[in-house]
Amino acid sequence: MYENRWFSVNLADVELPDGRHLDHFLIRLRPVAVATVVNEANEVLLLWRHRFITDSWGWELAAGVVEDGEDIASAAARELEEETGWRPGPLHHLMSVEPSNGLTDARHHIYWADRGEYIGHPVDDFESDRREWVPLKLVPDLIARGEVPAANMAAALLLLHHLRLNEGQRVG
Numbered sequence: 001m002y003e004n005r006w007f008s009v010n011l012a013d014v015e016l017p018d019g020r021h022l023d024h025f026l027i028r029l030r031p032v033a034v035a036t037v038v039n040e041a042n043e044v045l046l047l048w049r050h051r052f053i054t055d056s057w058g059w060e061l062a063a064g065v066v067e068d069g070e071d072i073a074s075a076a077a078r079e080l081e082e083e084t085g086w087r088p089g090p091l092h093h094l095m096s097v098e099p100s101n102g103l104t105d106a107r108h109h110i111y112w113a114d115r116g117e118y119i120g121h122p123v124d125d126f127e128s129d130r131r132e133w134v135p136l137k138l139v140p141d142l143i144a145r146g147e148v149p150a151a152n153m154a155a156a157l158l159l160l161h162h163l164r165l166n167e168g169q170r171v172g
Helices: 072-082 135-144 151-166
Strands: 007-015 021-029 030-039 043-051 056-060 062-065 086-088 092-097 108-113 116-118 129-133
Touching: 030 043, 030 072, 030 086, 030 135, 030 151, 043 072, 043 135, 056 151, 062 072, 072 086, 086 108, 092 151, 108 151, 129 135, 135 151
Parallel strands: 030 108
Antiparallel strands: 007 021, 030 062, 043 056, 043 129, 086 116, 092 108
8 A cells, every 4th residue: 555665554355263354454664673782780771762653752772674685683783883882792682572463564673782882972863862871770660660661672671681680690
């Protein structure tokens, strides 16, 4: 029905298990690559940004679409560097999620590194109001207060919190 560089909107004829048919809109999206760094002090690199669609502010991880032919982990590293000014060390796959699989085929692939190198002011600094190292121990409270509104970001941060703090493990 509609297509551009970012997404396409389609109308599907869906056959239900009982044999009935219904029309269902679906949105096809490019894969999204997400990344962050967790330093030795167990602080996670976050962006404080505004989302105009929901007119809300919140903490997020650096993220963006994977370009044609681009490796997903490379895209995650690129997005982190462009949005934060930090080049990650070796990336570890944390999780892949489908944020809204009843409407879209979007898949978000989330990575993290246990070290990074600051290379300078972010090229895409307009995408966030600020970038900060936030203690992982604060993550559950940030999420409970609604300061991490995106479900994929909340899930990733809770998993990092669990892996780095609750289990006492040094993952990576």
